[in-house]
Amino acid sequence: MSLQDLTDTKRRRGVPEGLWVRCPGCQATIFRKEAQRQLGTCPECNYHWSITAQERIQQTLDEGTFEEWDADLIASDPLNFRDSRTYPERLAADRRATGMRDAAITGCGRVRARKVAFGVTDSRFIMGSMGSVVGEKLTRAIERAQELDLPLIIFSGSGGGARMQEGIHSLMQMAKTSAALARFHKAGGLFISVLTNPTMGGVAASFASLGDVVFAEPKALIGFAGPRTIKATIRIELPPGFQTSEFLLEHGFIDRIVKRQDMKSELARAIDYCKK
Secondary structure, three states, X not given: OEHHHHEOOOOEOOEXXXXXXXXXXXXXXXXXXXXXXXXXXXXXXXXXXXXXXXXXXXXXXXXXXXXXXXXXXXXXXXXOOEOOOEHHHHXXXXXXXXXXXXXXXXXXXXXXXXXEEEEEEOOOOHHHOEOHHHHHHHHHHHHHHHHHOOOEEEEEEEXXXXXXXXXXXXXXXXXXXXXXXXXXXXXXXXEEEEEEEEEOHHHHOOXXXXXXXXXXXXXXXEOOOOHXXXXXXXXXXXXXXXXXXXXXXXXXXXXXXXXXXXXXXXXXXXXXXXXX
16 A cells, blocks of 8 residues: 555644544554655654655656657457456556556666666556566567666566466566576676565566665565465464565575665775676
């Protein structure tokens, strides 16, 4: 749930509605503007709210430097899929709600004056699931990073994995993005993968886990199947903190946990350290 959705709606005499938000982590009541100044984090417990792709771009890239790539790509309906609604109806609803054409935005910009190729997925759009458009956008971004000799940064925020409405067309994006990254790596490119809450399913099992450097935000849920599914399948009590950033750092799956307020500086530092 995003910061925008967490408005404390309790009416207070003389106080406008929406002035305060309640932190899902510590339950503290926080002045909304203070949470926004903290880039969507709780000043009491450092809980990180989900933020939109547009907010992520504003927070990470230098002001006015972002140039979007492949903004005109839109999904088709290869399976004529329908559950309670048709797939085109779901796409249209999420486009209206988010202002995005699909779950990924890619382009180039600058991080503290360092030019980079950039991608971000947004969990508001069909849970950030990886359909054919997401896979194609990210693959093209990887290939352009290689052509332009740019470091590549991708922020992953996908709780949906592969998009079931596209069947095998979605699943093949795992292989396509991974193959593009293998070529990028062979050419000497630098890929920094940033995992946010949540990064799950086919996204976690493909490009999101293949960074030369892998950062994660605090307490992000990261994995393939969710912990409830795993527990129900193997019938074993899972370790405390299973599939959180902190658990994965301890077990060597990620390189560093980075607070949102420090992310831009840490990305610039990693690019300089790798001499890209």
